[in-house]
Amino acid sequence: MAKLTIQDLQRLPKTDLHVHLDGSLRIPTILQLAEEQKVKLPADTAEGLRPFVEVGDDCKSLVEYLRAFDVTLSVMQTYESLVRTAFELAEDAAKENVRYMEVRYSPILHQQKGLTLHAIVQAVLEGLAQAERQYNIKTGVILCGMRHISPDISLRLADLTVAFKNKGVVGFDLAGAEENFPAKRHKDAFGRVLQNNINCTLHAGEAYGPESIHQAIHLCGAHRIGHGVRLIEDGDLLNYVNDHRIPLECCPSSNVQTKAVKKMADHPIRLFYDLGLRVTVNTDNRMVTNTTVSKEFQVIHEELGFNLEEIKEVIIMGFKSAFLPYALKRALLAEVVHELKAFKPGSLESKKEQL
Numbered sequence: 001m002a003k004l005t006i007q008d009l010q011r012l013p014k015t016d017l018h019v020h021l022d023g024s025l026r027i028p029t030i031l032q033l034a035e036e037q038k039v040k041l042p043a044d045t046a047e048g049l050r051p052f053v054e055v056g057d058d059c060k061s062l063v064e065y066l067r068a069f070d071v072t073l074s075v076m077q078t079y080e081s082l083v084r085t086a087f088e089l090a091e092d093a094a095k096e097n098v099r100y101m102e103v104r105y106s107p108i109l110h111q112q113k114g115l116t117l118h119a120i121v122q123a124v125l126e127g128l129a130q131a132e133r134q135y136n137i138k139t140g141v142i143l144c145g146m147r148h149i150s151p152d153i154s155l156r157l158a159d160l161t162v163a164f165k166n167k168g169v170v171g172f173d174l175a176g177a178e179e180n181f182p183a184k185r186h187k188d189a190f191g192r193v194l195q196n197n198i199n200c201t202l203h204a205g206e207a208y209g210p211e212s213i214h215q216a217i218h219l220c221g222a223h224r225i226g227h228g229v230r231l232i233e234d235g236d237l238l239n240y241v242n243d244h245r246i247p248l249e250c251c252p253s254s255n256v257q258t259k260a261v262k263k264m265a266d267h268p269i270r271l272f273y274d275l276g277l278r279v280t281v282n283t284d285n286r287m288v289t290n291t292t293v294s295k296e297f298q299v300i301h302e303e304l305g306f307n308l309e310e311i312k313e314v315i316i317m318g319f320k321s322a323f324l325p326y327a328l329k330r331a332l333l334a335e336v337v338h339e340l341k342a343f344k345p346g347s348l349e350s351k352k353e354q355l
Ligand SMILES: O=c1[nH]cnc2c1ncn2[C@H]1C[C@H](O)[C@@H](CO)O1
Pocket: 020, 021, 022, 023, 062, 066, 069, 104, 105, 106, 109, 144, 175, 176, 177, 203, 206, 254, 284, 285
């Protein structure tokens, strides 16, 4: 199998359907925002801050992984900081040829300084729209309920999702610590979203077993599953997910860090793909996990043996799984399929040398 370089993977058109805004900042931006807002950080240099906002492979659990968000959220409480971080995330993604991205976050976590939920959504949409005008990227927003926060709040966030339907918000999610916080507590929120014909996805099967995925699908109506790693433990449910073409939002590096899998070689994305499941490759948190979509493809190429044809197919599954209206999705897919057919590996540099 010819080895693909990171440049090859950067050149391919891609999606990122599972990326958290509050886990995907630039470290220098955190430092600047903290200075402007007089917020105290655990360190005031990039190198000093890194261990607090990037977790390595020695991270022991999802709960430990989630600690990094206390730092990022401390500087994401103003309208301007939300515009800026949303813009920069879309800019970073566009620069590695992510053509369609769904950014998720939980507005309830950004109210420490009194912003209204409405303004918190507006700010992120403004930052993303600014990036869309400047770069070749389309974006959508997914609002997250949080498992450990009360179901009433999830219902308010579901109403917020309904209020911004067709205005940039494309879906609803449930995030946060999975063990001890079952999705069924939040089923009214999902009911509200579904009754309004809006898409939903839930983090499930990351830090808890297949029962959690079962609840996400059958009690909350999930159209996609975030992570879903532990689907591997229930063949019957796996067949159901496969038969219904329910996409899995796989985030390989994040899964090694949170110990959803012990090591990359054990990641079930290879088996899921071989069984015909609809799998997509995503970052989860560009900063916290220190990754990009291209790096995630490099990992599955080098460690799980996905070749170029298979990577192209996974990319197409990403576009197919987008929470986009069908007509728009078809148009975007047609454009991307055309590019993928014409794609030849070999970095631009080596191509220039051949000329
Ligand atoms: O991988 C994850 N699993 C569960 N929750 C997560 C993950 N990454 C981020 N979050 C949480 C922390 C954020 O504050 C929240 C909203 O983006 O979602």
